[in-house]
Amino acid sequence: MARRIGEKDAIGILRGAVIPPSIGLYDDAYPVRCCGGILLIKPDAVARSTDLLPGMGLDQLARKAVLGAASDIAVKGGRPRWYTSSVMMPPEEATEENFTAIREGFARAAAEYGLELVAGDTGSARELVIDITAMGTAERFVGRMGGAEGDRVFAAGWGFGYTWLGYRVLLLGERPEVEDRYVEAALRHLYEPRVPLRFDERAAEIINAAMDSSDGLATTLYELAELNMLDVELEDLPLDPDLEAALSNAGLDPLEAVLYGGEEYGAVGFVSERAIDQLKEVAEQERIPFWIIGKTRRSEGSANVTFKGRKLARRGWTHF
Numbered sequence: 180m181a182r183r184i185g186e187k188d189a190i191g192i193l194r195g196a197v198i199p200p201s202i203g204l205y206d207d208a209y210p211v212r213c214c215g216g217i218l219l220i221k222p223d224a225v226a227r228s229t230d231l232l233p234g235m236g237l238d239q240l241a242r243k244a245v246l247g248a249a250s251d252i253a254v255k256g257g258r259p260r261w262y263t264s265s266v267m268m269p270p271e272e273a274t275e276e277n278f279t280a281i282r283e284g285f286a287r288a289a290a291e292y293g294l295e296l297v298a299g300d301t302g303s304a305r306e307l308v309i310d311i312t313a314m315g316t317a318e319r320f321v322g323r324m325g326g327a328e329g330d331r332v333f334a335a336g337w338g339f340g341y342t343w344l345g346y347r348v349l350l351l352g353e354r355p356e357v358e359d360r361y362v363e364a365a366l367r368h369l370y371e372p373r374v375p376l377r378f379d380e381r382a383a384e385i386i387n388a389a390m391d392s393s394d395g396l397a398t399t400l401y402e403l404a405e406l407n408m409l410d411v412e413l414e415d416l417p418l419d420p421d422l423e424a425a426l427s428n429a430g431l432d433p434l435e436a437v438l439y440g441g442e443e444y445g446a447v448g449f450v451s452e453r454a455i456d457q458l459k460e461v462a463e464q465e466r467i468p469f470w471i472i473g474k475t476r477r478s479e480g481s482a483n484v485t486f487k488g489r490k491l492a493r494r495g496w497t498h499f
């Protein structure tokens with residue numbers, strides 16, 4: 180049988196090798212210089228078997244699909260404006276109810292974040308796939324690259340730690356011994372994520388590098404570290420103290436929860452020390468949870484991510 184390959188290798192083949200990667204080519208969204216500014220483009224698809232969690236409605240899946248793509252635009256310092264949607268539906272599920280639910284999810288995402296549906300495609304497939312392409316505009320592109328030695332590492336957003344807890348419940352069928360409100364919050368973060376869409380746009384001038392955390396915080400930090408040839412030394416974690424205590428009391432590891440979740444839709448990146456206060460102020464004004472969690476150091480060899488001196492395992496979500 181032919182040898183199977185992982186997600187990264189698959190992407191490498193589909194894109195064709197581009198070495199060294201030029202600005203924006205291996206990034207959350209691609210910046211096209213156009214029309215006197217920057218047009219950002221990012222496709223992102225979801226499928227029933229990979230993304231529809233138990234108990235989740237098609238409206239919620241559709242909303243999340245749009246926000247997932249919009250998040251990649253936002254984290255590049257852009258303003259998401261337009262999106263296209265391709266909906267592939269199995270013929271036996273092609274009911275008015277299902278399409279109406281998807282439409283509702285799109286409409287909610289669009290209303291919450293000021294997005295406009297401009298085109299799409301509808302077709303049939305063995306399972307439901309919703310493929311969104313988000314587009315937006317930016318004045319300055321915040322790349323995954325651009326970090327410097329001595330930068331501070333920041334994290335901003337709502338989902339950190341919660342999504343991991345939600346997966347324990349929904350995917351592993353566990354009943355962690357935490358108060359109901361933590362489980363409810365965890366499910367809410369998975370079913371109805373909040374995405375900091377205005378944060379990076381407002382902070383585009385002062386952020387050196389950033390990336391959207393959708394495959395987990397640890398792998399996101401490794402990716403940033405590697406691309407910037409820096410080590411990341413964490414001293415803090417983007418975790419609510421309440422949640423941290425609740426997880427510990429339930430015998431769960433808060434470090435594991437915050438580092439190995441996924442679908443947080445938070446912004447993670449590097450900022451110069453002198454710009455920290457300004458960045459904090461943007462987060463406060465936008466009411467977005469914000470943490471300075473560590474700093475960068477010149478890497479000697481392959482990039483390292485540590486928490487209080489201990490090397491973190493490089494694990495995260497991959498599709499195959």
Ligand SMILES: Nc1ncnc2c1ncn2[C@@H]1O[C@H](COP(=O)(O)OP(=O)(O)O)[C@@H](O)[C@H]1O
Nearest residue numbers: 190193194203204205206207208251391393394
């Ligand atoms: N089928 C594909 N064809 C071309 N580029 C792709 C393909 N799949 C992924 N990419 C690009 O590869 C890069 C890495 O993807 P990834 O790290 O998964 O980003 P994201 O988590 O934002 O999807 C991105 O720039 C993405 O646009």
Ligand SMILES: Cc1ncc(C[n+]2csc(CCOP(=O)(O)OP(=O)(O)O)c2C)c(N)n1
Nearest residue numbers: 224228229230231232393394440441442496
């Ligand atoms: C049924 C189900 N199983 C598992 C997950 C968890 N999960 C699915 S995709 C994913 C990672 C992010 O998705 P992707 O589409 O790769 O986002 P991108 O990195 O491309 O922005 C995670 C953690 C889920 N949401 N639903």
Ligand SMILES: [Mg+2]
Nearest residue numbers: 222223224393
């Ligand atoms: Mg991807």
